[in-house]
Structures are given as C-alpha cells and as structure tokens.
Amino acid sequence: MQIGRAASTVESQNMSWIREGELNLLEKISANVLKAGPMPKHVAFIMDGNRRFARKKNMERQEGHMQGFDKLAETLRWCKHLDIREVTVYAFSIENFKRTKNEVDGLLELARQKFEKLLDEWENLEKHGVCVRVLGDLNMLPLDLQQLIAKAVVRTKAHNKCFLNVCFAYTSRYEITNAVREMAWGVEQGLIKASDVSEPLLSECLYSNKSPNPDLLIRTSGEVRLSDFLLWQTSHSCLVFQSVLWPEYSFWNLCEAILQYQLNHTSIQKARDLHREHQASQQLEADRACVAEHLLHHGNGKPADAQRRQEALLHYCTCREERIQDFLEALKHKRDSFFNDLWSDAVSA
Template sequence: MENKKGGLVGWLFGSSIGYLRRFLFRVLSVGPIPNHLAFILDGNRRYARKWDLGEGMGHRAGFLSLMSLMKYCYELGVKYVTIYAFSIDNFRRRPDEVQGVMDLMLEKIEGLLKEESIVNQYGVRVYFIGDLTLLSETVRSAAEKAMKVTSNNDKSILLICVAYTSTDEIVHAAQEACEDKRHELLSMKKINDAQNGEIGKEKLGENNVIKIADIERNLYMGVAPDPDILIRSSGETRLSNFLLWQTSNCLLYSPKALWPEVGLRHLVWAVLNFQRAHAELEKRRKQL
C-alpha cells in the first residue's frame, strides 16, 4: 500500500513539474526563441572530484545533464543543438582517461539509437562534426551508423563535435576550397582550350580567387546556421578553439555551475538574455 501511495505521489509530482515547465516555455515563446544553441561541456572532472566520485563518473553525470537540457531545448522549440564533446587537444590526456571517454561515447551513441531514446522521441537528426578519422574504428563506425539511421529525421538537429577544433575545421575548409577551385580551373581551362581561348585570361583570373563563401561551404559546421547562444559551464569565458568562425555575432553565457549541475534555470536565463539582446543582435547581423 505504501509503495502504491509513493508511486502515485511521485507521478503527481512529476506531472506537475512537467506541466509547470511547459507553461513556462509557452510564456517564453511569446518572445523570440533561439534557433541554435551550442554548449561547451566544462567541469565533468571537477564535479567528480567535488563529490569524490569514481573515475569517469563525472562524464556520466554530465551525460544525464545533457539529456535533460536537450529535452528542454526541443520542447522549447530550439531546432539546432551543438555540443563540444571531445576536442582534438583532449587526446593529449592520459590514455586511460581518453579510453574511458571513448568507451562512454560508444555506449551512449548506441543508446541514442534505441527506440525510447530522445532521438526517436523528438525526431532528431544526428551529425558528428570533426575529423572522425582520429576516432577508433568502433566509435567511428557507431557514429557513422547513427548519422545514417537518423538521416530522415528533420524535426530537430543534434551536432556532436568530436575530434574537433575550430582551427582544424578552418584549415580543412581552406584545403577543400583550394581543391575545389583547382578542379574548377582545370575544367574551365579544358573548355577554354576547346573554344580556342574564348573564355579569356581575365575570366580565368576572376575564378582563381577563393572567397569567404568557398570556405564556409566546406566547413564541418556548414550543415547548420551560426549559433544564437553559446553556453559554457564552470564560469569559464574562453571559447577553447570552439566555433571561432561561427560565433562572431553570438550571445555568450558562462554560468558558474559545473556542467553536470547545469539545468533548466540556466537555460531559461540564457533565453531571457537572448530575448533582451535580440533586437541588437539582429541589427548587427543585417550590417554584416
């Protein structure tokens, strides 16, 4: 009998919290809602030390926080969510720590594909962003499978940056743009030779220039618009080589909470700040 009462109370409490959250989101929706939120997940290891948790438990606690925040974002109507899961620089950490993170990543990627996962509940398409060749074969295969399985989902987009840094992304984009331009010029030269030089050297010279659009077309993050808000936990204000190209007109928010402690109140505060600054942000974007 006691168990039934406890279960009923828990259900009523959970339902009440869910109702209040949805009501809060409806109020927020009166104002502009960000289309794209990006997160730097900082503080997992410090959280584990703070609470004297075992090795790797901070990352697991951080994953639970991530799942909650993703749910809130999609309920609120945010279409794109980007997370900085693992930097190229993180490969310099202790081998056992890197392996632990890779094992957790593999476990959670497989979990994302389960029927009851948030990916299926909210129709989320998953992208893995970065130099995936740096990942182990098993993790890379799981990532590629997740992208393939969710490729028909279009309600929401989750971008997971792994083996990623912004400088690597920009260098990669520049190299790809140069290669594209080389193929384009070779093709034009063949046409020019076939037409006895009718295209002209001036026209060929104009097409020899790499433009910003050529770089942006080849960025890893080219599948999504620039973020409206970038949230970094732990009170840190550094971007740590994350989305340097995409955040020139982005609202930055750095709550002091460690990543596993970040929750609904931080998301709401970030959205309120965005709504307050929205007119100025839009004005700047139109000037670009």
C-alpha cells in the first residue's frame, strides 16, 4: 500500500508544473558559486529537440512532447534555486499549425491537460507566488483552450514572486505587427498622436510589455536560429546555443549557459546602456522637432528665445507622456477585458 502511494506521488510530481525538492550537494555548491557573479534575472528557452528525442528513443512524437514538458517543470525548479525570477518559453509557434493534423491536435490536447493541471495546482502556485502569462494570439486556438488559459492568467495575475511566460500561438514578427496595429488603434482613437510613435512605445505594445527583456536566451538541439522568437526583446541578450536535445537537458547545461552569460555580462551591459542613451537622444530630438514646428506655426514668424523654447519643450514632453500613459492604460484595459471575458464565459458555461 505504501509502495502504491509512493508511485502515485512520483506520478503526480512528474505531471506537476511546480516541482518541489532540493538540489543535491554538488548542485548546491555549484549554484552558490554561480550566484556569486552577475546572475540573469530573466531567462528564455527555445525548447527544441522533442521530436528528435522521440525518434532517438523509438517512441511516439507525443511522448517526446510529454518528456519535453516534464523537462520544463524540472528546469523551472532549477531556476527557482538559482534565484532566476522570470522564465519565458517557446511552447507553440504559429508555424507549428503547419505540422500534420495529428501532431497539432496532440500538442493542443497536451496543452489542455497541462493547463488543467496548472489550475489544479492553485495552492502550490499561490504558495510560490507564480504569475503565469501566456503571450500570443489566443484567437487562433480552440475556445475551450482559450478559456483554460484565461483562467490560469487571471487567477495568477496578482502573484509577483516569480513569472512564467508561455509563448503560445506566437511568432515575434506577428507580435511586432500586432504592436504596430495597437499604436495605429491608439492614433485612430485619438489617444496618441502619430508623432508619439517611437521605439520605446512599440516595446510597451508588445505581448511581453510587463517583462524586462531576457538577459539570457538558450536554444537546445544544436540549431543556431531564433526561429522568430523574441527577436525584438533579445537584441541585447546573451544567446547560447547548446547541442543537447531538450528532454535530455540537465542542471549542468543550465549552469554552462549561465557561465556564458557571466563571461559576457560586461559587454552586454555596455551595449544595453548605449542603446538606452541612444533612445533618449532620439526621443529628445523628436520632441525638439515637434516643438520647433509648433512654434514656427504659432509664433507669428518671430523666432522664439531660448527660455520660451525650453518651456515649450517641457510642456510638450509632459503632454506627450500623459497621452502615452492614457493610451497604455486603455490598451491594458482592452487586453485584461479579453482574458476576463473568456474566464467569465467559461464560468457561466
């Protein structure tokens, strides 16, 4: 009877998103050594190699994807012990819809099972403060799966100890295109002006706007492409490509990737700082151009003195920031309403 209970516990753990359990002694020592250096706060994974793993082991593709999910849960446990508070994973690309119907149906069914399991683990999610976000165009998914995802997102949105971003029905180019549409919507609604459109504003309109950009992106299976994943967000991230198939990923593979980040941390940070300075300079130039044009049309042909130009610039910047904040609040409300409406429909069904 005790053996049966133990087996049931192991099976439950294997299906779980949030794994309990400590690192072994050698892993703890290694983790502490790594944590003495600069650590990535946000790590993104392209979990590649599930199908090749299945072929290698002579198993069904679906079993390979199941093994891949189990590895994700284990990796999240390692990240927790390494004080990595945010993880983003490429779970399902829009391009995956081009696979065979059987494989697509199997992936969507696996997603149903895993999000149902996630909801069953509510107490564990609350205990660890896990906020789950799903990034992508959920309208491409079956309604029942949309509703399961919405439940998970809405129920965990107040948690703030750690964050799991699941990119589902996602590609980066689609995300960027959608961000441009959101800004066009803001202009059409009169919330912002066309002159307010900028690189930082586009960043705020991405699905990932609530998250800092990843410090480290890891792709497994030996492929050295980003495959349309977080192209905008990883322009100043450390990219690590590892040959191991995702279901065979180990704690030591993760440590190796973090070490690569640490070795390149100084140059990465310098590139980020220079980019921020360049963005600020571009914004200042754009604001000055808008103010100069306004003064030209409202100054009766007289050149404005330095004090008047400075006052006009400060006033313009304040108004622009207020417009952008109002627009972002409206965008947040629109996105929150989408998830809340899905959840309400699921509850009332």
